Amino acid sequence: MEPVTSLPTEIADRLKRTPDGLVPAVVQQHDTGEVLMLAWMDDTALHRTLTTGRATYWSRSRNEYWVKGETSGNPQLVKEVRLDCDGDTLLVKVDQVGVACHTGARTCFDHGLLDA
Amino acid sequence: MEPVTSLPTEIADRLKRTPDGLVPAVVQQHDTGEVLMLAWMDDTALHRTLTTGRATYWSRSRNEYWVKGETSGNPQLVKEVRLDCDGDTLLVKVDQVGVACHTGARTCFDHGLLDA
Numbered sequence: 001m002e003p004v005t006s007l008p009t010e011i012a013d014r015l016k017r018t019p020d021g022l023v024p025a026v027v028q029q030h031d032t033g034e035v036l037m038l039a040w041m042d043d044t045a046l047h048r049t050l051t052t053g054r055a056t057y058w059s060r061s062r063n064e065y066w067v068k069g070e071t072s073g074n075p076q077l078v079k080e081v082r083l084d085c086d087g088d089t090l091l092v093k094v095d096q097v098g099v100a101c102h103t104g105a106r107t108c109f110d111h112g113l114l115d116a
Numbered sequence: 117m118e119p120v121t122s123l124p125t126e127i128a129d130r131l132k133r134t135p136d137g138l139v140p141a142v143v144q145q146h147d148t149g150e151v152l153m154l155a156w157m158d159d160t161a162l163h164r165t166l167t168t169g170r171a172t173y174w175s176r177s178r179n180e181y182w183v184k185g186e187t188s189g190n191p192q193l194v195k196e197v198r199l200d201c202d203g204d205t206l207l208v209k210v211d212q213v214g215v216a217c218h219t220g221a222r223t224c225f226d227h228g229l230l231d232a
Contacts, residue, residue: 011230026142026151033149035142038205050230083228085217089154091225101201109207112199114127114166 007047015043016088022058025090027100030079036100037108039068041090046081053078055094074098123163131159132204138174139206143216146195146209152216153224155184157206162197169194171210190214 006012017023022040029036039057041049045065048056055076059066069075076094083090101108122128133139138156145152155173157165161181164172171192175182185191192210199206217224 024140024154026154028149028151033144035144035151035207038140038142038200081230082225083230084154084224085219085221085228086224089224091151091228103201105201108200108202108205109198112201112207114197114199 007043007050011046011083012043014083014087015046016086017042020060022060023088023090025055025057025092027055027076027092027094027096029096030093031095034107035109036076036094036096036106039066046090049078049092050081055092069097072098072102074100076100123159123166127162127199128159130199130203131162132202133158136176138176139204141173141206141208143171143192143208143210143212145212147211150223151225152192152210152212152222155182162206165194165208166197171208185213188214188218190216192216 015023021042025039025041027036027039040060042058045056045058055068055078057066074097076096079093079095081090081092099106105111131139137158141155141157143152143155156176158174161172161174171184171194173182191213195209195211197206197208215222221227
């Protein structure tokens with residue numbers, strides 16, 4: 001048998017992607033419940049996330065795959081991945097090493113409280 | 117003075133929207149940390165969410181504003197709204213009355229565990 005080198009059909013068939021072929025991924029710290037960030041995955045990024053245990057995204061600004069923590073030293077160790085009821089959003093539960101945000105904050109939402 | 121009838125400029129200027137004028141909103145139960153769903157907001161939906169205290173979205177399938185719970189009887193009472201570091205994602209912390217998912221599940225991710 002060939003090794004599985006791409007996303008299994010039974011998962012791929014359930015995905016509803018943007019016109020760019022992406023699905024938003026909500027990233028949550030598995031134990032505290034903190035929402036860390038939102039990122040984007042295509043089929044390959046999702047497959048790599050599921051099979052390597054390291055959260056991997058598609059960078060829309062750099063147009064390349066992005067293994068979270070590969071340059072920052074703050075990887076996300078994947079605990080589980082869920083797809084929502086209509087197949088257009090992923091929830092990635094991780095153990096975030098260090099901080100999630102490029103600003104140095106724990107989450108990308110730490111400093112963004114909006115007033116009415 | 118005129119009452120504020122649209123999103124304040126200091127918030128609107130920080131939003132990075134999709135070509136359709138939308139920003140994804142991660143919706144989280146404020147006390148348990150459960151991620152309930154992902155929905156989409158335009159400036160008006162965000163303004164209504166901030167000023168009415170009821171989570172209000174833009175429905176991409178129905179092309180209309182959608183006050184969560186108005187038909188289902190399961191509203192989301194808004195506790196706080198945060199914008200992420202790069203202005204392209206909202207985090208809406210709510211008190212979800214009843215269930216969040218149209219399937220009757222508590223969250224839209226309850227039944228979506230993916231295997232590698």
